[in-house]
Amino acid sequence: MLQLVSKQIPTVNLFKESKVEFKHKPVLLQECIENLKINSNGIYVDGTLGGAGHSYEIARRLSKDGLLIGIDRDEEALKSAKEKLKEYKNVIYVHGNHDEIKDILDNLGIDKVDGILLDLGVSSYQLDEKSRGFSYMAEESELDMRMDRTQSLTAKEIVNNYTEDELTRIIFEYGEEKFARNISKKICEYRKNKEISTTGELVSIIENAIPGFAKKDGHPAKRTFQAIRIEVNNEIEPLYNTVKNSIEVLKPKGRLCIITFHSLEDRAVKNAYQDAKGKCTCPPDLPYCICGAKSEGKIITRKPIIPTEDEQKENSRAKSAKLRVFEKN
Numbered sequence: 171m172l173q174l175v176s177k178q179i180p181t182v183n184l185f186k187e188s189k190v191e192f193k194h195k196p197v198l199l200q201e202c203i204e205n206l207k208i209n210s211n212g213i214y215v216d217g218t219l220g221g222a223g224h225s226y227e228i229a230r231r232l233s234k235d236g237l238l239i240g241i242d243r244d245e246e247a248l249k250s251a252k253e254k255l256k257e258y259k260n261v262i263y264v265h266g267n268h269d270e271i272k273d274i275l276d277n278l279g280i281d282k283v284d285g286i287l288l289d290l291g292v293s294s295y296q297l298d299e300k301s302r303g304f305s306y307m308a309e310e311s312e313l314d315m316r317m318d319r320t321q322s323l324t325a326k327e328i329v330n331n332y333t334e335d336e337l338t339r340i341i342f343e344y345g346e347e348k349f350a351r352n353i354s355k356k357i358c359e360y361r362k363n364k365e366i367s368t369t370g371e372l373v374s375i376i377e378n379a380i381p382g383f384a385k386k387d388g389h390p391a392k393r394t395f396q397a398i399r400i401e402v403n404n405e406i407e408p409l410y411n412t413v414k415n416s417i418e419v420l421k422p423k424g425r426l427c428i429i430t431f432h433s434l435e436d437r438a439v440k441n442a443y444q445d446a447k448g449k450c451t452c453p454p455d456l457p458y459c460i461c462g463a464k465s466e467g468k469i470i471t472r473k474p475i476i477p478t479e480d481e482q483k484e485n486s487r488a489k490s491a492k493l494r495v496f497e498k499n
Contacts, residue, residue, distance in 0.1 A: 195294060196223030197488045201475050202287055202427050203227050205495045211235045212284030215275075217268030217416070218242065220293045222251035228287070229258040236260055239283075241274060243267050243318035243403075247293065267318070269408040272415050282421040288412070289429045291487070292317075292399070304399060306391035309370030315395075315402045325398045329366045334358045344406065344434065345397030352379040353394055369395075396432065406434050413442035413496075417466055420498040425470070431490050436474070443469050443496050470495035 196202075202224055208214065210233040216225040219240035229238050240255075241264045242248050248263050255261050264274050268288055275283065296304050296317070303314030303325060313326035329337070337354035341347050356379040357366065366372055376391045384390070400406055416426050430436040448465035474492035482489050 195485050195487070196221075196227075197289065197291065197481070197485065197491045198429055198475060198477055198493045199224060199227060201493055202429070203231070205427050205470065205475075205493070206285040206287065206425055208232070209236075209284050213237045213239070213280060213282075215239045215241065215271065215283050215286045217271060217286060217288045217412075218290065219251045219263070220244075220247050220289065221295065222254040224287055224289060225251065225261075226254060229255055229261060232258075232260060234260060237262070239264060239274070239278070239280075241266050241268055241271070244293075244296070245319065246295070250295075267408075269412045269415070271412070272419060275419055282419055282424070284421055284424050286416045286420065286424075286426045288416070288427070290405070290409075290435050291429065291431045291491070294487070303369055304395070306369060306373050306389055306395045309368065309373070311369040313367060313369055313372060315399045317403045323402055325372075325402050326365075326367060328398055328401055329357055329372060330361050340401045341394050341397045343397070344400040345393035345395075346433070347393040347397065349380050349384065350394075355379070400434070406438060409435060409438040410442045413439055414446065417446050417496060417498060420467075422498055424498045426496045426498075427493060428495075429491055429493050430474075431492075436492050436494070439494050443494060446496060465499060467496055467498040470497050 206214070206228070208228060208231045210231060212232070213236070214228050216228065216238065219225055219242040222240065225238060225240055232238060238258070238261045240248070240251055240261060242251070243266070245265055248265055252263055262278065266274055271286070275281070292304060296302050298305070300308045300311045301314070303311045305311065313324065313329060315325040316323070334354045337357060338350045341353055342350035347353065353376055356375050360366060360375050366375070373391045376394050380390045413426070413428070420426060428439050430439055446466040447469055448463045450459050450463045451461045452459050471494050474494050477488040477491055
C-alpha cells in the first residue's frame with residue numbers, strides 16, 4: 171500500500187538505529203542523466219529513490235518550477251534521501267513501489283511526467299547492514315531480505331515453509347542455479363530438526379549441497395540468495411507491467427531509463443520495450459498493415475549501455491549493470 175510522505179517528514183528513526191549509513195553508489199549516473207534529457211521545468215520520477223544518488227543529480231538540474239517525485243519501498247531510504255536532498259524544496263517523497271506509479275501520480279493529481287528512472291539494484295546499505303539479512307557474507311544475520319520492512323513475508327518464512335518443489339522452482343528460475351534441487355532438498359532435511367534462522371545457517375546448507383568443482387564460480391550461495399530475495403520482494407512478476415505503466419504516464423518525448431542487474435530483469439524490460447515499440451505481424455506480401463500494431467514510442471538503446479571499465483573497477487557492483495532507454499511518441 172502506497173503512502174505519500176510529506177515534504178516535511180521528520181528525521182526520526184523509523185527502526186532501531188542502524189550502524190551503517192544508507193548509501194548506494196549510483197551506477198551509470200552520467201549515462202542516466204544524459205538520456206533523461208532533463209527539462210528544468212519538468213516533472214521527473216525516481217521510482218527507486220534509495221540513497222538519492224541519481225535523484226540528487228536530477229534535483230540540482232531542476233528549477234523551482236520543476237518537480238521530483240521519489241518513490242521507495244524502504245522507509246530508511248526515504249529518511250536518508252530527505253536528508254541528502256534537504257536543500258531542494260520541490261521534492262515529494264512516497265513510501266511505495268514503482269509498480270504503483272499510476273496510482274501514486276493519480277493521488278498527487280499528476281497526469282503525465284517528463285521522465286522516469288528505475289535502478290533495480292539492491293543498495294549498498296541493504297547488502298552491508300547485517301540486520302537486513304540480504305548478504306551471504308554475514309554469518310549471524312537474521313534471514314529477512316525485505317526491502318519494505320512493513321510487509322510480512324521474509325526470507326525466513328520462505329526457507330522454512332515453502333515446499334521442496336516451490337524452493338526448487340524459485341532457486342532455479344530466479345537464481346538460475348543448476349543445483350537447485352540439491353539445495354532445496356538439503357534445506358528441507360535441515361529444517362526437520364531445526365528452524366533455519368540466520369544467513370550463516372543457510373549458507374552452510376547451500377555449501378553442503380553444491381559439489382566442490384562448482385564452487386570456483388563465485389560464492390556458492392550467491393544465486394540462491396538472489397532467488398530468495400527476488401521471491402521475498404516480488405521483483406520480477408510485476409516488472410513488465412511496471413514498464414508498460416511507466417511508458418503510459420510519460421509525456422510525448424518523455425523518457426524511461428531502467429538499470430537492471432541480472433538477466434531476468436533485463437529480459438522483462440527488453441520484452442516490454444519491444445512490445446511498446448510495436449511490431450507489425452502481417453505477412454510481408456500484404457500491401458498495408460491490417461494487424462493494428464500500434465507504437466507507443468521508440469527504443470533509444472539498440473543495445474544496453476554498460477558501465478565503463480573505469481566505473482567497473484571503482485564499483486564492483488556495477489559490473490552486471492545494463493541501462494535501457496525508451497522514448498514516448
